[in-house]
Amino acid sequence: MYHNIKELLQAAEDRKEPLWRVILTQEQELTQKTEEEIFAELSRRYQIMKESAERYMKKEKQSKESLIDGLAYQQYQYSKQDTLCGERLNKIMSMAFSCSEVNATMGKICAAPTAGSCGILPATLIGISQEYGLTLQTTLEGLLIASGIGAIITRNATVSGAEGGCQAECGSAAAMAAAALVHMRSGSNEAMVHAAAFAFIHIMGLICDPVAGMVQVPCAFRNASGAINALLSADLALSGARSLIPPDEVIEAMYQVGKGMPKEFKETSLGGIAAAGSATHYT
Amino acid sequence: MELSIFDVLGPVMIGPSSSHTAGAAKLARMASFIVGEEFDEVTFFLHGSFAKTYHGHRTDYALAAGVLGLREDDEALRNSFSIAKEKGINFYYREADLGNVHENSVKIEFLKKDGTKQTVIGSSLGGGLIKIFEVNGFSTDITFSSPTIVIYHWDKKGVIRDISEVLARYEINIATMKVSRSTKGGAAFCIIETDEAIPSMVDTELGKLDHIIRAKSLTLNEGSY
Numbered sequence: 352m353y354h355n356i357k358e359l360l361q362a363a364e365d366r367k368e369p370l371w372r373v374i375l376t377q378e379q380e381l382t383q384k385t386e387e388e389i390f391a392e393l394s395r396r397y398q399i400m401k402e403s404a405e406r407y408m409k410k411e412k413q414s415k416e417s418l419i420d421g422l423a424y425q426q427y428q429y430s431k432q433d434t435l436c437g438e439r440l441n442k443i444m445s446m447a448f449s450c451s452e453v454n455a456t457m458g459k460i461c462a463a464p465t466a467g468s469c470g471i472l473p474a475t476l477i478g479i480s481q482e483y484g485l486t487l488q489t490t491l492e493g494l495l496i497a498s499g500i501g502a503i504i505t506r507n508a509t510v511s512g513a514e515g516g517c518q519a520e521c522g523s524a525a526a527m528a529a530a531a532l533v534h535m536r537s538g539s540n541e542a543m544v545h546a547a548a549f550a551f552i553h554i555m556g557l558i559c560d561p562v563a564g565m566v567q568v569p570c571a572f573r574n575a576s577g578a579i580n581a582l583l584s585a586d587l588a589l590s591g592a593r594s595l596i597p598p599d600e601v602i603e604a605m606y607q608v609g610k611g612m613p614k615e616f617k618e619t620s621l622g623g624i625a626a627a628g629s630a631t632h633y634t
Numbered sequence: 635m636e637l638s639i640f641d642v643l644g645p646v647m648i649g650p651s652s653s654h655t656a657g658a659a660k661l662a663r664m665a666s667f668i669v670g671e672e673f674d675e676v677t678f679f680l681h682g683s684f685a686k687t688y689h690g691h692r693t694d695y696a697l698a699a700g701v702l703g704l705r706e707d708d709e710a711l712r713n714s715f716s717i718a719k720e721k722g723i724n725f726y727y728r729e730a731d732l733g734n735v736h737e738n739s740v741k742i743e744f745l746k747k748d749g750t751k752q753t754v755i756g757s758s759l760g761g762g763l764i765k766i767f768e769v770n771g772f773s774t775d776i777t778f779s780s781p782t783i784v785i786y787h788w789d790k791k792g793v794i795r796d797i798s799e800v801l802a803r804y805e806i807n808i809a810t811m812k813v814s815r816s817t818k819g820g821a822a823f824c825i826i827e828t829d830e831a832i833p834s835m836v837d838t839e840l841g842k843l844d845h846i847i848r849a850k851s852l853t854l855n856e857g858s859y
Contacts, residue, residue, distance in 0.1 A: 374639065381636070382638055393643075399646050453649065456649070457649055457650070459646065459707055459709055460646075461643065461647075462646075462656075462761070462762070466650055466655075497643070501639070501643065563690060564687045564690045564691070566649070566691075
């Protein structure tokens with residue numbers, strides 16, 4: 352049984368198994384479920400992610416119910432123009448927005464790992480899966496790896512914004528997604544966990560400052576940027592770049608930064624842009 | 635690692651908040667399960683962060699949906715007020731200080747037309763996890779993470795033995811059991827968490843025992859496959 356990333360990698364090496372299988376085996380031992388049952392549940396949750404990522408991408412909302420309504424549609428329309436980041440990244444940002452819009456307006460989402468960060472995994476996994484025509488099996492293996500990494504973060508640190516700031520929520524989602532993306536592009540086990548480390552390093556210290564206490568602004572934008580963070584972290588690791596500090600230590604550093612963060616910056620809406628003069632108009 | 639991957643990749647829920655929406659809905663649904671009776675009016679006494687942010691996080695819709703029996707991943711949750719209206723159930727929301735309890739806590743008071751009242755107090759712990767710690771004045775500790783049996787009975791010798799016997803007959807292993815009573819020989823409240831799913835026959839069998847007021851079980855299928 353592994354408890355951190357180092358042990359997870361070691362188990363994969365000892366057993367000469369892919370990372371997703373090591374995570375699957377541990378899940379089976381814990382829950383006594385079969386491989387088929389676990390993949391069926393992964394597939395069900397992936398489907399829910401897909402529905403929330405696509406819901407408002409190509410369809411404009413009729414009535415405005417939240418501060419972020421219309422972002423997904425706007426970004427999707429823009430993606431077809433001459434953009435700086437290209438069509439792929441803009442579509443992925445649109446999907447991340449769509450998930451946040453669904454969440455903000457009482458729609459069904461899969462909190463992965465939290466409701467506030469529910470757009471990052473769907474947008475990146477669906478986007479890349481479609482772009483490369485990957486099989487559902489490969490994508491679900493990625494999702495399994497993301498969940499395994501997320502479980503380690505939850506065990507050894509936190510994924511809660513109230514406990515660790517946005518770095519713990521959107522940072523963890525991006526780290527989970529980055530590892531999954533490396534798998535989906537056939538990278539090594541080592542590259543997967545270093546991609547996760549990069550995602551944290553990029554946003555270490557990011558605070559949680561929801562305007563008017565609602566999971567909308569800046570959350571939706573941090574889902575979009577979090578998705579891009581996952582993609583570039585995966586690309587860095589796939590190119591061969593490695594984190595100077597081992598992933599377990601990076602996770603611990605994120606946790607310590609979160610603990611040391613004043614409470615104003617941890618989902619209380621007392622700091623950051625939530626405390627900006629204009630934010631008071633929305634309470 | 636004592637953590638299932640689906641604790642991290644989930645819950646599947648209605649937004650916007652796992653603690654203030656999904657957890658609140660589940661808490662209210664479980665409270666209404668414990669109460670186990672029809673009711674005409676429900677008052678929610680909101681504590682801490684629940685009191686401060688309940689409207690922005692739609693905690694009010696979620697609590698109403700929960701007592702109506704809607705699951706936390708049911709999109710009908712957004713229509714809970716109109717469903718309640720059709721059923722003729724009234725909801726009231728009050729801010730309250732429940733003392734030294736979790737930030738996201740609520741006291742739920744179920745009232746019937748005849749004036750009888752039942753109260754349940756619990757907390758939403760984050761990530762959709764919940765805990766109920768008081769039922770009609772009995773202190774308890776229910777998390778609904780395993781199949782659970784709720785039994786109201788009289789505090790008489792042999793009752794617990796009889797209950798255990800029924801469960802043994804159905805090959806159900808008791809994981810935890812907590813009994814609380816008002817006074818010696820008075821009304822008592824027993825919560826049993828089991829390892830195995832509980833067949834509905836068990837409720838009937840338990841109901842036939844001496845000194846049992848009522849028994850009701852909940853075999854969880856909380857979206858957790």
